[in-house]
Amino acid sequence: MTETVWTSSGTTAHEPKFGDYVELLKPRVMRLVIFTALVGLLAAPVGTHPVIALASILCVAVGAGASGALNMWSDWDIDAVMDRTSRRPIPSGRVERGEALAIGVTLAVFSVVMLALFSNMVAAGLLAFTIFFYAVIYSLWLKRATPQNIVIGGAAGAFPPMIGWAIATGGVSVESVLMFALIFLWTPPHFWALALFRNSDYIRAGVPMLPVTAGTRVTRNQILIYTLLLVPVAVAPAFSGIGGPVYLAGALVLNAMFLAGGLRVWRRNDGDAAADGYRVEKRFFGFSILYLFLHFVLILAEALCRLADLSPAGWPRPF
Amino acid sequence: MRPDSHEIYGRRRSRNVGLGLVLAAVVVLTFAVTVVKMTSGHNMEAFDHQQRTSLLPKTDG
Numbered sequence: 001m002t003e004t005v006w007t008s009s010g011t012t013a014h015e016p017k018f019g020d021y022v023e024l025l026k027p028r029v030m031r032l033v034i035f036t037a038l039v040g041l042l043a044a045p046v047g048t049h050p051v052i053a054l055a056s057i058l059c060v061a062v063g064a065g066a067s068g069a070l071n072m073w074s075d076w077d078i079d080a081v082m083d084r085t086s087r088r089p090i091p092s093g094r095v096e097r098g099e100a101l102a103i104g105v106t107l108a109v110f111s112v113v114m115l116a117l118f119s120n121m122v123a124a125g126l127l128a129f130t131i132f133f134y135a136v137i138y139s140l141w142l143k144r145a146t147p148q149n150i151v152i153g154g155a156a157g158a159f160p161p162m163i164g165w166a167i168a169t170g171g172v173s174v175e176s177v178l179m180f181a182l183i184f185l186w187t188p189p190h191f192w193a194l195a196l197f198r199n200s201d202y203i204r205a206g207v208p209m210l211p212v213t214a215g216t217r218v219t220r221n222q223i224l225i226y227t228l229l230l231v232p233v234a235v236a237p238a239f240s241g242i243g244g245p246v247y248l249a250g251a252l253v254l255n256a257m258f259l260a261g262g263l264r265v266w267r268r269n270d271g272d273a274a275a276d277g278y279r280v281e282k283r284f285f286g287f288s289i290l291y292l293f294l295h296f297v298l299i300l301a302e303a304l305c306r307l308a309d310l311s312p313a314g315w316p317r318p319f
Numbered sequence: 320m321r322p323d324s325h326e327i328y329g330r331r332r333s334r335n336v337g338l339g340l341v342l343a344a345v346v347v348l349t350f351a352v353t354v355v356k357m358t359s360g361h362n363m364e365a366f367d368h369q370q371r372t373s374l375l376p377k378t379d380g
Contacts, residue, residue, distance in 0.1 A: 015327050015330045015331065016330065016334065017330045017333040017334065018333045018334045018336070018337025018338065019333065019337075021334075021337070022337075049355050049359065051351050051352055051354075051355045052352060052355060052356075054348075055348050055349075055351070055352045058348065114349075117352075118352050
């Protein structure tokens with residue numbers, strides 16, 4: 001797979017460690033994917049054998065890793081000029097581009113086939129579509145083409161709980177669509193907050209992020225618009241099969257805080273942001289990660305309540 | 320310096336050991352899933368272009 005080049009200094013060029021390959025799979029993204037897929041699986045009304053559940057979730061994780069490797073293969077030139085990504089395995093010279101492509105394609109095929117064998121065709125089909133959407137539609141096309149890149153590309157990150165639900169139930173339902181919508185609408189405010197304080201990175205790399213193409217004022221407006229759209233969607237699962245009073249209470253608090261953060265970001269301008277080193281934007285970005293994580297913790301808490309028979313029988317569930 | 324003491328061998332070893340462990344884990348996992356599916360009565364036969372009564376849906380009649 002690799003060719004060793006001995007140099008005059010006695011060191012070698014390009015001889016990756018196993019950890020370099022692991023890094024290619026974006027383990028941090030993988031963790032979030034595993035968590036949301038697992039919550040989707042556990043929130044489903046149908047039980048799954050623990051061994052099947054473990055094997056299936058691992059397939060989803062490997063599929064996410066394959067997407068990460070394919071993303072690093074396609075974005076090598078962007079990654080090289082951005083501070084945040086310049087130490088990734090390809091731009092730092094630890095892994096060759098061709099290797100990333102080979103690993104990405106192999107793991108993508110392997111994860112989809114194994115998921116079809118371990119669970120069902122619906123889950124495998126959703127995983128295949130997710131990998132295709134992230135690697136081809138987002139990474140190869142949208143990211144370099146439109147400032148709406150992360151709005152549409154956000155769908156790729158929103159599929160894992162839907163896949164988890166499909167592993168357990170073999171289908172798609174209102175509950176899994178609501179979990180999808182939660183991540184889908186959360187993505188734009190999350191990434192645009194990051195883009196506000198990483199603007200120079202994106203300008204240097206020539207990526208048409210919204211602050212680059214439309215300016216920071218429009219970006220702040222869009223962050224608020226998407227936050228307003230997100231709030232009702234994030235509260236709605238409380239009145240579905242995966243929600244309940246615990247979810248409602250938690251979601252109300254989290255969404256009030258998120259909305260307040262969105263308003264603070266919206267009220268500011270570049271002068272305010274530069275004066276305090278984008279403190280509010282960075283705080284909003286950091287809280288957005290906790291916000292999403294806690295919503296899925298709440299869904300998990302509701303699943304445990306149902307398991308322990310603690311869910312109120314008369315709870316309204318119009319969805 | 321002996322050639323085999325070069326740090327390159329450490330990196331290769333890391334790759335080989337890592338890949339070996341991953342492959343072993345895949346084998347164990349596949350075996351475990353097979354055992355679970357067989358013991359829980361899953362239909363292990365698939366269509367292979369031949370009519371077989373065992374693959375037809377069960378009816379009361």
